[in-house]
Structures are given as C-alpha cells and as structure tokens.
Amino acid sequence: MAQFQTMTARLLSSRPLSDYTKHLEFEVKGVPRFGFVAGQWLSVKTNTPDGEEMTRAYSIASPPSENNRFAFCLNRVHDGFMSNHLCKLAEGAEITFQGPFGSFILRPPMRDTVFIATGTGIAPLRSMLHWLLADRERHLGHQFSLLFGVRDEQDIYYREEFERLVADHPNFHFLPTLSRGGPEWKGLRGYVQEHVPGIVADRTDMHAYICGLDKMVSANRELLKSLGWDRKAILYEKYD
Ligand SMILES: Cc1cc2nc3c(=O)[nH]c(=O)nc-3n(C[C@H](O)[C@H](O)[C@H](O)COP(=O)(O)OP(=O)(O)OC[C@H]3O[C@@H](n4cnc5c(N)ncnc54)[C@H](O)[C@@H]3O)c2cc1C
Numbered sequence: 001m002a003q004f005q006t007m008t009a010r011l012l013s014s015r016p017l018s019d020y021t022k023h024l025e026f027e028v029k030g031v032p033r034f035g036f037v038a039g040q041w042l043s044v045k046t047n048t049p050d051g052e053e054m055t056r057a058y059s060i061a062s063p064p065s066e067n068n069r070f071a072f073c074l075n076r077v078h079d080g081f082m083s084n085h086l087c088k089l090a091e092g093a094e095i096t097f098q099g100p101f102g103s104f105i106l107r108p109p110m111r112d113t114v115f116i117a118t119g120t121g122i123a124p125l126r127s128m129l130h131w132l133l134a135d136r137e138r139h140l141g142h143q144f145s146l147l148f149g150v151r152d153e154q155d156i157y158y159r160e161e162f163e164r165l166v167a168d169h170p171n172f173h174f175l176p177t178l179s180r181g182g183p184e185w186k187g188l189r190g191y192v193q194e195h196v197p198g199i200v201a202d203r204t205d206m207h208a209y210i211c212g213l214d215k216m217v218s219a220n221r222e223l224l225k226s227l228g229w230d231r232k233a234i235l236y237e238k239y240d
Pocket of ligand 1 (some may be wrong): 057072076079081238240
C-alpha cells in the first residue's frame with residue numbers, strides 16, 4: 001500500500017509558535033499531490049548520530065489540499081531526539097516518512113461537535129477545522145466549539161487564525177483556557193475538562209474529538225461517559 005512507501009519531504013519554512021513550539025511546512029518530493037484525511041499522522045524516520053533508527057508519529061496540522069504540502073506543529077520535548085532534530089532543521093532540509101496513518105478522522109454524519117486539545121494536540125484539530133469550515137456544505141447547520149488548553153497566553157498557537165475563523169463563521173466558537181494565565185487574561189482559566197460540562201450542557205447527541213497527552217484525554221473521556229455519552233461519540237488521539 002502507498003502509505004507504507006517511504007517518501008521524502010523538503011522543509012519549506014519553519015516558524016516559532018512559542019518559545020518551544022514550531023510550525024513546519026513541508027513539500028512532498030516527486031508527487032504533484034499528497035493525499036490524506038484531516039486528523040491523520042505521518043511516521044517520520046531518522047538515524048541518531050550512533051546509527052540507531054528512530055521513528056516518531058506527528059499529526060498533520062494542515063488541511064488536505066490539491067497540492068503536495070503538509071504542516072507539522074511540533075513541541076520541543078526536553079531531551080527528546082526527534083522533536084529537537086525536526087525543530088532544528090534548516091529550510092531546504094529533507095525528512096523521510098511513511099503514511100498517512102490513523103483513524104482519528106471526522107465521522108459522518110456531521111453533528112454539533114466539541115474539539116478538545118492541549119498543547120500540540122491542536123495539530124489534527126486545526127486540520128479538521130480548516131477542512132470543515134472551508135466548505136458550507138460540510139458545516140452548515142452545525143455548531144463547533146474548540147476548547148484549547150495551554151499554560152499561558154503566549155502558548156495559544158494559531159490564535160489569530162482561529163479568531164479569524166470565528167469572525168467568518170458564527171457557528172465556530174474558540175475557547176482557549178489557560179492553566180497559568182496572568183491577571184490581565186479575561187478568558188477561561190483552568191483545565192479543559194472543567195469547561196466541557198458548560199459546553200455540552202445536557203446534550204449527549206454531539207461528537208467530541210480529543211487530542212493530547214493520555215492524562216487529559218482519559219479525564220475528558222471519563223467525564224463525557226459520566227455525562228451519559230456513548231463511547232463511540234468520543235474520538236481521540238493520544239500522544240504518549
Ligand atoms: C499519533 C501521534 C501523533 C503525534 N503528533 C504529534 C504532533 O503533532 N506534535 C508533537 O509535538 N508531538 C506529536 N506526537 C508525539 C511525538 O510522536 C513524540 O513522542 C515526541 O515528539 C517526542 O519524541 P522525541 O524523540 O523528541 O522524544 P523521546 O526521546 O521519545 O522522549 C523524551 C522524553 O520525553 C517524554 N515525552 C515523549 N513524548 C512527549 C510529549 N509529547 N510531551 C511531553 N513529554 C513527552 C518521554 O516520556 C521521554 O521521557 C504524536 C504522537 C503520536 C502517537
């Protein structure tokens with residue numbers, strides 16, 4: 001299958017999203033179009049200086065398009081090899097990968113949806129939301145809330161972009177919540193799961209898409225199940 005083929009991509013641009021997070025744009029070599037479904041991930045391979053092969057998964061942060069490009073939203077993990085290797089790449093450098101993989105994708109039929117992420121867990125949700133909101137047919141008649149948990153204001157990755165989507169789409173609601181917001185912060189505070197009951201109210205007919213580290217994903221799954229949600233309505237991707 002094509003997804004198990006090893007492919008090469010060239011880094012087109014790399015820009016910081018915060019002190020330790022970057023947005024990287026790649027172009028897949030040798031193909032006019034790179035197909036994937038919003039929410040999927042790629043398996044990136046490299047060799048460490050002592051020759052050990054290393055493979056790590058990264059969600060595609062950009063929506064599917066007609067070209068051969070994709071983006072990553074990468075967090076530099078302390079003492080982590082791959083995340084630092086990718087964040088240090090110079091423009092024009094190449095990576096090898098396999099994919100796309102994964103079943104963390106939008107389930108038809110569309111329902112009102114709460115998207116829940118912390119940190120770089122925003123990556124696949126950014127892909128899904130751009131894809132959904134790009135076409136009226138995909139989102140008309142549905143409400144979407146993005147609950148995004150980060151530490152402080154500088155960590156609200158893609159903030160202006162999500163605020164523009166809010167301005168253009170009355171059915172999209174962007175709710176960043178800060179665990180360590182300063183006194184000037186007027187928005188939500190605390191962990192994402194504290195705000196989920198307020199968003200879903202007493203409804204159990206929605207979908208939830210949750211992405212981030214295991215502890216957060218598990219807390220939100222348990223919470224939604226305790227509110228009477230069917231587990232099949234709760235889609236999730238864990239990064240650890
Ligand atoms: C399906 C999937 C999609 C993913 N998508 C993304 C993505 O879009 N962006 C992204 O930045 N990461 C993503 N990850 C995490 C990524 O695959 C790596 O685990 C991460 O980059 C660390 O790799 P490393 O080689 O730098 O560190 P490692 O050498 O693997 O780990 C170093 C240390 O950091 C801890 N650690 C590992 N991962 C994390 C983490 N994510 N946060 C905090 N501590 C960690 C480890 O326990 C270890 O102690 C995804 C993971 C999965 C399974």
